[in-house]
Amino acid sequence: MNILITGNMGYIGPTVVSHLRNSHPDAMLIGYDMGYFSSHLTNVGLLPECLLDRQHFGDVRMFDDAILKDVDAVVYLAAISNDPIGNQYEEVTLDINYRSAVSLASSAKKAGVNYFVYASSCSTYGFAVQEAMTESSPVNPLTAYAKSKVYTEKDLEPLASDDFRITCLRFSTACGMSERLRLDLVLNDFVASAIASGKITILSDGTPWRPLIHVKDMARAIDWAIERPLDAGGPSLVVNVGANDWNYQVRELAEAVRKVMPDIEVSINKDAQPDKRSYRVNFNLFRTLAPNHQPRYDLDTTIRELRDGLEAMAFKEQNFRHTKFMRLKIIESLREQGWLDEALRWTFYSKRGSGMGY
Ligand SMILES: NC(=O)c1ccc[n+]([C@@H]2O[C@H](COP(=O)([O-])OP(=O)(O)OC[C@H]3O[C@@H](n4cnc5c(N)ncnc54)[C@H](O)[C@@H]3O)[C@@H](O)[C@H]2O)c1
Secondary structure: OEEEEEOOOOOOHHHHHHHHHHHOOOOEEEEEEOOOOOOOOOOOOOOHHHHOOEEEEOOHHHOOHHHHOOOOEEEEOOOOOOHHHHHHOHHHHHHHHHHHHHHHHHHHHHOOOOEEEEEEEHHHHOEEEEEEEOOOOOOOOOOHHHHHHHHHHHHHHHHOEOOEEEEEEEEOEEEOOOOOOOOOOHHHHHHHHHHHHOEEEEOOOOOOEEEEEEHHHHHHHHHHHOOOOOOOOOOEEEEEEOOHHHEEEHHHHHHHHHHHOOOOEEEEOOOOOOOOOEEEEOOHHHHHHOHHHOOOOOHHHHHHHHHHHHHHOOOOOOOHHHOOOOHHHHHHHHHHOOOEOOOOOEHHHHHHOOOOOO
């Protein structure tokens, strides 16, 4: 099997690559990434991309279809991957997360690819706390990021056929260690705060709901989707990916961290306005369709793993919310240094009109 993974050099990508390398030792694994965060490795002995057969550096907005030759499955992770960046770069977010994904899927179909897996998000539900949202509940995308996911799901569907199976995995919020760790994700942020300052300050009133999933469990779901049988959802499937008992309120997450590190302080801003993003999600469909690829991690183990991983890095940065552990800060720094233009293209290439992706 030949598998192309776009956006493989981010937080989730290295875990997906290492999982697929184990589950498909004979597969040809091909990475494709722009490399925004490539130099921000966390305590690794091996460059994660060494597990690939081939790494392309390129921009999905200028994708060369020749790369799809003999590819059987595409996993589309490339994205502007959170609300803060999406809010500042709305059109760029739609171009990368949405238009380029649909265009690449269309090229993939023409090239004879059989499976297209899209990393969607439960944030498409926006605000939904009365009951847990199923795939047939209405979506309510509140941000450019969430909109990009909803638009893509909708425009991918008509491309699907028995021979070109499309799976949109609506992932819960990720957590856990990775070779390119992000700390702009709720649980990772709490553990990092606990280690760096002995304190977790919840910026909301603590009530918002967030379903979570460990990055390694995301990789297991992707592994299922790249060979999804037709009778598990048909040619086109949108499915929530996570576990029913991993729906947490933010304050419960802080308390779970305190259980592992009892000396820390947790403070909640009782006067804060309720967060606009809050959703509970039902994962029954995923459990029925993919019984052998269900999440395995528990919260306690995930917190301990993050704590141990951060301690092994001698992590002490109290102001980490302003550092390279935040995706937005890296993008801002690349912009300030003149490496990226306003469309988040590498300036070196955009000036001369050739090079990566041109
Ligand atoms: N992390 C989460 O909580 C979460 C939850 C649900 C869904 N997802 C989705 O999973 C995917 C991966 O998330 P992540 O946390 O690894 O994000 P990330 O920001 O760490 O990684 C995204 C990768 O995409 C690459 N990329 C961005 N624009 C590109 C372009 N134009 N061309 C080529 N590559 C480009 C970046 O260089 C980066 O390596 C994203 O689609 C994200 O929306 C993530």
